[in-house]
Amino acid sequence: MILRPVRDSAADADAVRELHRAAFGALERELGEPPRPWDQDRIAGHLARTRHLARTDPGGCWLAEDGGQAVGAALSLRREGLWGLALLCVLPSAQGKGVGRTLLDHALAHGHGCLRGMIVVSRDPRAARRYHAAGFRLHPTMALTGRVDVAALPDPGGIPVHLGDASHRPLLDSVDRATRGAGRGPDHEALLRTTEELLVVDTLSGSGYCYRDGGEVVLLAATSKRLAGRLLTGVLARIPPDREAVVGHATAEQDWAVDVALAGGLSVRTRGFLALRGMRPPAPYLPSGSYL
CATH class of the missing domain: 3.40.630.90 (Aminopeptidase)
Known part of the structure; x- marks a missing residue:
């Protein structure tokens, strides 16, 4: 597995989107939730977010590749004294192999010296466990x-x-x-x-x-x-x-x-x-x- 920074490019932004779609689509099926549609507005917003963070936080945005295929991605940012994780996703076929942990470690390193940290967490119990182990306190949320x-x-x-x-x-x-x-x-x-x-x-x-x-x-x-x-x-x-x-x-x-x-x-x-x-x-x- 190779880790490299996410580039401010259409190709990398689309690769991150496809990883997100595959990982969270599998989670929706696992939890029995109706799939959230990928309409044009959602696609455009996702691509714009990835390219924006690749420009502003190149040290916090990482892509994991295995045999030339993208298998995981992390997008993070730091603003003044706050670090935040905007996305962490791994292909279902690559989960359980340490890809997510490695990506998170690299994203966390981008926040070195920040006194505060924030992550909006899905209903995935594995993600909640991973972030808790990294020192985050979990506060249940409502929609x-x-x-x-x-x-x-x-x-x-x-x-x-x-x-x-x-x-x-x-x-x-x-x-x-x-x-x-x-x-x-x-x-x-x-x-x-x-x-x-x-x-x-x-x-x-x-x-x-x-x-x-x-x-x-x-x-x-x-x-x-x-x-x-x-x-x-x-x-x-x-x-x-x-x-x-x-x-x-x-x-x-x-x-x-x-x-x-x-x-x-x-x-x-x-x-x-x-x-x-x-x-x-x-x-x-x-x-x-x-x-x-």
Whole structure:
């Protein structure tokens, strides 16, 4: 087996996508879950994420090859004092041979010196065991899904929510530092390119932001639960009526999100884990699986 850095190329991005599709498709079948479709938007977002991280974090993105075939991949990032794992996947035929452990070790080395670490973990019990062994604490997460009953959403309370753009970068990084202890830096550029809209709230008492793509709440962060709840209310109200809303990766600390989502008619189920090292679950915060 050979390990090499993931290149910022269409070929490597597609190889990582195929590994992801094969590994997580097998996991969905194993768990009896319906397969998540790979539509054009999902494919484009996955390819863009891989190439973005290959550019910003070449030391944290690795591809494992055996006989010229890609058999595993890891994508990780470091932002200020925070390290995050965006993806770890191994072909089913190559699992149980130490490929995942080797990839994780190389990705973790990219975070040397970082005081905090974060991983959004699937329902795979093997992954949870691997990250726990690496020193991460596992926090169960919830997914809230369904069609939004806009009329039943909480009263916005007079707090304005408006569209954001690249000019809000200082505000976004300020909120990131307040919630998770590290700015997001260049990841906001990638999120602005690959999501449908950015919503921002900025008041004398605090600030917050949220990225939405179709029916998915991709990422939300705010300096108070009140502002986070107002943001989520505004985002859910903007989801097209023919689209299912998806609010993912909510830990028990995100009770404000559960309150808003259930009031709006969504259903709740357990999903996986948020694995953290050197930090408590950020709050109020809903992480992105791709950019944490």
